[in-house]
Amino acid sequence: MTLNPALDLTYTVDAxxxxxxxxxxxxAERAGGKGLNVAAVLHALGEPVLATGLLGGATGAxxxxxxxxxHSFTPIGGETRRTVTVVDRTDATGxxxxxxxxxxxxxxxxxxxYVALVQDAEVVVLSGSLPQGLPDDAYAVLIRLARRHHCRSVLDTSGAALERGAAAGPDVVKPNAQELAALQSPTAAVVESHGPEGLIARTPQGSWRAAPPEVVTGNPTGAGDACAAALARGLRDGTPWPALLADAVALAAAAVKAPVAGEIDINHYRATRERVHVQPHG
Amino acid sequence: MTLNPALDLTYTVDAxxxxxxxxxxxxAERAGGKGLNVAAVLHALGEPVLATGLLGGATGAxxxxxxxxxHSFTPIGGETRRTVTVVDRTDATGxxxxxxxxxxxxxxxxxxxYVALVQDAEVVVLSGSLPQGLPDDAYAVLIRLARRHHCRSVLDTSGAALERGAAAGPDVVKPNAQELAALQSPTAAVVESHGPEGLIARTPQGSWRAAPPEVVTGNPTGAGDACAAALARGLRDGTPWPALLADAVALAAAAVKAPVAGEIDINHYRATRERVHVQPHG
Structure with missing residues (x-):
């Protein structure tokens, strides 16, 4: 689910x-948004998925x-935003x-x-920032609606939206390590991303650290979304945490190997998922 | 006429x-293109005008x-381009x-x-760069077609498109001072723009210099297009060169006073056009 999608433009210049x-x-033009990346990864894995959120105007079209x-997006009157990333020989400017x-x-x-969709869904992934005009507790409202309809939830956002959303008790919260400190007593599982070093999961069933077998170089954008996709699938299937975390780390690495966010290197995924190091933590 | 229009995006950032x-x-989003600015200025003056050119894709729409x-644009399969201008406290980045x-x-x-349109038109203004895929003599072809249908022409472009187009003998060529050196023996009237200092016209009827009564500060983008609009109207009406040049300088100044290219400060125009200094030159 992507409440604040974007048209991502990448411009290549000399300097x-x-x-x-x-x-x-x-x-290069692509549909941008963390929830769209999650949906694309699940779709590539052959899982049934439906993308939703808000889109408006010519850019939304x-x-x-x-x-x-x-997909099933709700139309809005405003214009969906663009992001422009200018890539030169040194680095990227956003x-x-x-x-x-x-x-x-x-x-x-x-x-x-959304209520109509979660009635038929087993897991919803709530990803990314909130657009202007929505209350900080927007994700909390959606997490409670999902729970009322027996749909589990994965929350992957930051700032006030994370803090307020996490308080509603999603099944999994996926903050980065810096955001973690701000989270007050989460009751659900927390899966912290530590970039190339992997994941640390603190769950009612125990705590684990999962690390990739080797450092992967590539495009880290979208790695967190691939991880969220793995969490959603594992939650649906009741996969035990160690196997679920190995899958999440391997999918994140496969996303880094693919040049575009939302895509995965499926061969890399298959070659990696049996080799992820998972061990009890803390 | 705008063969290479754009969606002009202006982004304001701190630095x-x-x-x-x-x-x-x-x-800020606007329809960009020198010919569109010319048409907008003539439209604001109450003159009958029709904008034409090439547009394609979602951005073209x-x-x-x-x-x-x-307007009457020809659709193309490619995507009309965007320009992004990033304005910070210091200056603009394109x-x-x-x-x-x-x-x-x-x-x-x-x-x-185009042939159908010039049959009903008295003057065509050919403005701006040529898109990829068109030959360097594209404007030359269009100037000859216009002449065959008794439609006069004003050419405002640069580089090879100017050099080849000018060789086809448009009624007025409007190069900037730097481009002038590259022009081989033009047979038509040449109106050189000298920015805030005004215009120099070399015509079969004589040469004149026209200067604004005072320096105007504002947005110089679009001043040349307002000048081209004045040239087109004067050509249609057979206005004597001194009066035509005074009008062109006043309209250019009125464009500088307006915050957006393609718009004019009509009161500034009215207050200025009687006060432009026009004198024989050379």
């Missing part, structure tokens, strides 16, 4: 020089046309549009669609 | 820092929806997408539409 004019050598998984302001009526329409 | 991530404070004048590659079939379709 970004402030206050100069640049001819862009190459333009472009994003929708680029989504390759089944420009993030502020995005639309969502009205109360649109938020209510989304919730109505 | 552009290479290899950092920026939250864009404000996003957004541009088309933003055009406020009558990122120009390469734009679509126009096919021979699309170019032929455009010419068919």
């Amino acid at each position: 970004l020089v402030p206050h100069a004019t640049h001819r862009v050598r190459r333009v 472009v994003v929708q046309a680029k989504i390759r998984t089944p 420009l993030w549009e502020p995005g639309p302001v969502v009205t109360d009526v649109e938020w209510a329409a989304f919730q109505a669609n | 552009l820092v290479p290899h950092a991530t920026h939250r864009v404070r404000r996003v 957004v541009v088309q929806a933003k055009i406020r004048t009558p 990122l120009w997408e390469p734009g679509p590659v126009v096919t021979d079939v699309e170019w032929a379709a455009f010419q068919a539409n």
